[in-house]
Amino acid sequence: MAEAAPGAARRQSLFTQIALRLTLLALVFALLDVAIVVPMYANDEQALAEDFIAQQADRADRLLTGGPDEVEPSVALAKLAKPAGVDAWRVEVFDANQRPIGKAGDLAGPSAAPSAGMLDWTQREKNPEGTRIFGVRRLEGKGGRRWITITAQAGGNRLYWSVIGQELIEHVALPLIPLTLLLLLFNVQVVGRLLKPLSLAARQVDALDPGRMDARLSEPDASREVVALVGAVNRALDRLQRAMGLLKGFTADAAHELRTPLSVLRLRIEALPENSGKVRLAQEVEAMTRMVNQMLDLAQADALDLTDAREVDLAALAAQVVGQIAPHAFAAGHDVRLIDLGSARLRGHPDALARALRNLIENAIRHTGPQGPIEVTVGPGARLSVRDHGSGIPQDDLDKIFDRFWRKSRAAEGGAGLGLGIVRSLVEAHGGVVTAQNADGGGALFTCVFPADDQGATLARWPLVSAPFEGRSS
Numbered sequence: 001m002a003e004a005a006p007g008a009a010r011r012q013s014l015f016t017q018i019a020l021r022l023t024l025l026a027l028v029f030a031l032l033d034v035a036i037v038v039p040m041y042a043n044d045e046q047a048l049a050e051d052f053i054a055q056q057a058d059r060a061d062r063l064l065t066g067g068p069d070e071v072e073p074s075v076a077l078a079k080l081a082k083p084a085g086v087d088a089w090r091v092e093v094f095d096a097n098q099r100p101i102g103k104a105g106d107l108a109g110p111s112a113a114p115s116a117g118m119l120d121w122t123q124r125e126k127n128p129e130g131t132r133i134f135g136v137r138r139l140e141g142k143g144g145r146r147w148i149t150i151t152a153q154a155g156g157n158r159l160y161w162s163v164i165g166q167e168l169i170e171h172v173a174l175p176l177i178p179l180t181l182l183l184l185l186f187n188v189q190v191v192g193r194l195l196k197p198l199s200l201a202a203r204q205v206d207a208l209d210p211g212r213m214d215a216r217l218s219e220p221d222a223s224r225e226v227v228a229l230v231g232a233v234n235r236a237l238d239r240l241q242r243a244m245g246l247l248k249g250f251t252a253d254a255a256h257e258l259r260t261p262l263s264v265l266r267l268r269i270e271a272l273p274e275n276s277g278k279v280r281l282a283q284e285v286e287a288m289t290r291m292v293n294q295m296l297d298l299a300q301a302d303a304l305d306l307t308d309a310r311e312v313d314l315a316a317l318a319a320q321v322v323g324q325i326a327p328h329a330f331a332a333g334h335d336v337r338l339i340d341l342g343s344a345r346l347r348g349h350p351d352a353l354a355r356a357l358r359n360l361i362e363n364a365i366r367h368t369g370p371q372g373p374i375e376v377t378v379g380p381g382a383r384l385s386v387r388d389h390g391s392g393i394p395q396d397d398l399d400k401i402f403d404r405f406w407r408k409s410r411a412a413e414g415g416a417g418l419g420l421g422i423v424r425s426l427v428e429a430h431g432g433v434v435t436a437q438n439a440d441g442g443g444a445l446f447t448c449v450f451p452a453d454d455q456g457a458t459l460a461r462w463p464l465v466s467a468p469f470e471g472r473s474s
Contacts, residue, residue, distance in 0.1 A: 052152070120136065136148070345382075356422070360448075
């Protein structure tokens with residue numbers, strides 16, 4: 001499943017929740033089984049007494065047959081611990097001729113020798129000290145036929161505790177362990193398979209790109225509920241796409257409609273008498289016009305359709321843009337140098353790529369003093385870069401300057417903070433990446449890297465500085 005967002009409370013997965021509930025269900029079954037088994041045995045004291053004698057006889061027999069043959073039965077039985085809940089007891093062993101051959105315990109008095117034909121026998125009786133049980137078990141084994149007699153004295157029914165505990169282990173715990181494992185295996189195999197489409201849908205949602213509003217989740221081959229959820233998400237994305245389209249359309253229409261009144265306002269200001277107020281008004285109208293043009297460029301960048309893309313020669317495109325913007329740069333006191341390091345061709349929209357490069361050059365002109373040239377570099381490969389020799393970009397601002405409407409430091413001097421946001425939208429629409437960094441030796445360096453249409457079209461040649469665009473206004 002997808003991971004929780006940073007800072008969000010970490011929630012248990014549905015897989016874990018089902019596993020915990022299955023385990024809890026197994027525990028409930030165990031408690032119900034205990035609630036049934038304990039009262040049933042507690043009400044049948046004769047069965048408990050028989051099980052007690054059989055249990056202790058088996059313990060004694062394991063000691064007698066588990067050691068060396070030469071060990072005396074009394075020595076072997078000395079290792080037999082008194083059962084829990086028993087106040088006093090006695091264990092005696094008789095051979096095949098009904099002769100006593102071993103004895104252990106702290107209960108005084110001898111036990112009656114069993115008859116030759118006796119198999120199993122159990123007797124219980126109440127006495128002033130509580131309950132006394134006497135029993136005989138005939139065993140056939142390593143040492144031949146023998147009888148083991150057991151006599152136990154206890155207050156109340158405490159001597160049955162070990163019997164009830166063994167019954168709970170054999171008839172409750174042992175059957176529930178494989179049942180619980182089977183339930184957890186069911187959870188892994190079945191529930192995990194059912195949740196797999198949800199995990200896939202979550203990854204697809206995380207991979208949605210705001211720049212690709214037409215992307216949708218793939219409809220899984222899964223249960224009806226999962227298909228319904230994915231369909232609901234896709235319908236929500238449809239509504240979001242329509243809403244974003246209306247918003248972008250409104251932005252483009254508003255920017256387009258504002259251009260005419262701004263042009264009329266500029267003409268009226270030009271007709272005013274020359275004074276300081278006219279200059280300020282002209283500057284304000286120029287700033288508003290630039291912002292409206294940027295809003296229109298931004299709307300067009302968001303709506304850019306590359307279905308009609310064609311092959312673009314980056315070197316020729318850069319030369320055209322530098323030639324168009326050179327007069328503006330010279331007027332601001334800047335040299336503009338075009339350096340070709342061997343460019344590649346790519347498929348794209350020439351006007352959009354030219355707009356992105358023009359915005360980067362205008363950004364360098366606007367935020368750099370008259371010190372040093374502005375260098376526009378093409379290549380190597382499908383790459384464009386613009387470098388100035390100004391004060392550079394504060395380190396904390398490097399990851400923010402491409403955000404729309406962000407204004408600080410270099411972006412604080414006029415404008416709406418849209419120029420670099422437009423650059424990123426146009427570059428990413430072409431499958432490229434734009435980065436900013438502080439160049440060695442000072443200044444800012446903006447680089448746009450695109451996937452080349454033909455990697456073999458890259459021309460390896462010496463760096464060439466195009467002189468026609470180098471100059472400075474006097």
